[in-house]
Amino acid sequence: MRSWTVLRGAVVATALPALLASAGTAVAHPDHGGHGRGIDHIVVIYEENHSFDNLFGGWEGVDGLRRARPQTQVAPDGQALPCLPQNDVNLTSPPLPVTCTGTIGTTPVSSAFANRPFEIDRYIRPADTTCPAPGVFLPNGVPKGQGLPGGCTRDLVHRFYNEQYQIHGGAMDRYVAGSDAVGLTMGHYDTRGLPIYEYLHGRHAPDYVVADHFFQGAFGGSFLNHQWLITPNTPVWPGAVRDGGADDLHSIVGPDGFPAGTPLHPATPGTADRALTQAATAGGGCAVPANVGAPPAGTVCGDYAVNTIQPPYQPYQPGTPVSRRLPPQTTPTIGDRLSAAKVDWAWYSGGWDNANGNVGGPGWTNGTTPGTCTSPRTATGAVYPNCPDATFQYHHQPFNYYADLAPGTAARAAHLRDEAEFVSAAKTGHLKPVSFVKPVGEENEHPGYASEDAGSRHLVDLIKAVENGPDAEHTLIVVTYDEFGGQWDHVAPPAGRHAVADQWGPGTRIPALLISPQLRRPFGVDHTSHDTTSIMATIEHRFHLAPLGTRDARVADLLAFCG
Template identity: 35%
Template sequence: MNPNPIFRWRPVAGLVWLTALSGCVSTIESTTPAAQKIQNVVVIYAENHSFDNMYGLFPGANGIANATAAQKTQLDHDGTPLKELIVFGHDGKPDANFPRMPNAPFRIDAPPVNRPPTQIVPSPIHAFFHNQEQINGGQNNLFAAMSTVGGWTMGHYDGSQFKMWKWAQDYTLADNFFMGAYGGSYLNHQWLICACTPQHANAPESMRVRLDAQGKLLKKDTSPSANVGAVQVFSAGGGQVTPDGWSVNTSQPPFQPSGIAPAPGGDARMANPQGAAGHGQPVPPQTTLTIGDTLSRRGVDWAWYAGGYAQALADGMQAPDVKRRIIYQRDPGSPMFQPHHQPFNYYARFSPGTADRARHLKDGDDFLADMAAGRLPAVSFYKPAGRDTQHPSYTDIMTGDTHLAGVLDKLKASPQWKDMLIIVTYDENGGYWDHVPPPQGAGWSDRWGPGTRIPALLIGPSVKRGFVDSTPYDTTSILKFITQRYGLEPLPGVRSQVGAFKAALE
């Protein structure tokens, strides 16, 4: 992978990152006795919150109180500090339902905003090029200006009201964990399973991002000041495919369940290869090596469990003229299934009718049944249904908090608990501000990331209790740990310098 020719920055003063040559995983830190005790790894992947947004007030963690004035102060597109923070609505204009606030981080769940965690709140744009420009060379001071919702990006919660906060207090909270790739959910789910970015070399021009001569997304000649209105860019949503054919923003899988219905008269198991309005064409079936491949080659059993998967599969295979009730639907009773959160469904190895698909892609109800019966595989990935992921705009944060804590209660009560490591983390920051710059340098970063800091909890009998782990991690640390624990073939995209949880294990 070539380094990003546009975004190269040095960390802010006070943070020192060791550097080394990029390459395959070569350390063996996770083959320690503590790691060898672990027989079951469970990865739970929630949605769209930065570390400061949820754990910025956590005692002993590197939180908002440690942010410098420069990191807190958001700039306009011309580099001058914003006069105030304004929340913009869907029309890109100031939303009268929100107060104007000083240019600084603010509490979402306290005056003057007063949005309790049981209430659905706006969702800042979270896309590949937006995220890079928001980070602004590690200064993290263009989050408001480069967002569709303006100053809302600077909001955070008092997380002590959440059940997951208690789990963080009881076990290990990682306060230096970054999302594997810049941008949104789609790309970061891919990085969770392969540390790679999908290719879409033949994507139509309508799906490709437009950038200026400096490689920037901002439409400087027409975008208003962030004191006036929401940002305007060359491609709404950031564009799905880079000019050189990499799929970086939300795109649909080639197989059902997909946001693209089957072709009229075609195979109901497939998405229409011609695409659909609002989605473009589906991503071609991918063949890059995944953690599923390396686990299977080693004979280590694994599964991807997804809430609402069985319902969504049936929903997706309906005739194309039938209205979907499960996929991307917010109707009462719908799990709000999100096809772009299902990364293995983009890979040829797991295409419909294959043995690998039947063996490894399972429903959320299977996850509950398997944990209760003590038959979880060695490695389990659990993706909650959309309504339980804590994703702003279509669910509230408290519903997901209750769901995640309930799953942890069940895992702790399961027969396999004594040998288990649970990693609860988030796909990406959801467009929310965080004050810590992502690490940069050889072995730490590449063209794709890492992006903004996100929460991560490590839970289990072998995990340190009441501990804040400040080791530098990113999403690829999960792959690194699994690879080392089970002696797998390394995935090339795993960053050589990220930690693999040694510091968090007893």
């Protein structure tokens, strides 16, 4: 059942459950009783790498940190951690004073953090100079006073098998043990200090709903969850190399389900955490190397691409050989469904014109000098006309992995566009029926190379472009994040016989907002269980499209709160 809470008062209402349909492709979805008829435009803004508790855990009315039951983080052996060890250079002791001591196994630990969630803003504030220069990577962050302003933390690991280990069957107690950033995974921001919170609580703020049980569609990181935004099918590399050589990209999972190494979980000899799932046998089971034990029952194996891998076409990471670029994919996407129904759409990406070599395009910043990437922000190794920004993320461009949008096609020119064009369309009343918006790395809130505060301000600017434009009255904005970014959340993902779930996910809970004048209440919290594929389902239901797979056919859409 669907439910929501109206924040001005204690009114609780219930709407009809979503109608379900088969995963067949011959018929379109029903209209769901007219939900969403006032919506002519759907705008999806896809931010980066935060769990729900990490950003929105302090929002009023939500299932947030105040409702979180105690979840003591444990070591790999199951023993409770005495303290949260830290390796972000601004959270270690020193420079912070030691307030907690103990041992993890036989190793002494001294920390400023007890084994519980903590507020990041108390230690790293938005104005602190802890952000790296564009394109610079420092594994444990930038010491205060040595970087750019923005209050950046270090990055945290967020990968397919890794996250399943951290979730620990719903116990949610191995986020620290499974993280290369250890205790940082328990950090959270002051929700009420976020620019998006301040905007939505200011004068003349738009109507909005917080979806507080919205989960990332697939386990792991950005690559796979961008794919699951546009299709409920995990990419495959048919006949991928599996000879143990340099081009064998298959992972090798240990007996406890962990393929990597972290400060609290040394790597099991013979394991490897790579772009593809563990190789499968001819019979479909997991191939087990002689020097490593069998992975746990239920481990996904085969030639599936689940962790970051470069696309077959430009733009891709400069210098990546074809042997390490995923072959073109051919499974249907939501773009295919929209195009077949003659519903216009576009993927708008920050920095796309530079990266794709659209010389003179609305987002082009390289001047008119032939053959030269003149922007000082250009990625190292770039070759004109492909002049990507140093923070452009190639694996955040999901449609660039598909054969029907290959370079030179009319579909690519029509549907893969620069974020600058989206802003112009929003301001002038030329929004397409469906718009996906992906900010460039420096502006998308990603820990490690982006400022949370600056990214949230950019998000507000994107929303304002729509809300102050001629199309606002009939537009639904969906704001969510691709995945958890390695950060803890207290709510276990849906699982079990009655859950809308499969071998791919859903994973950790992530922030989500609905913004529209068409919402039935000006402020509210949606407690319905959703995942990333709910966005696909919303588009399918609004535009009468057939589902792409079993997950989007079953999951609740986001239209029940619209008139």
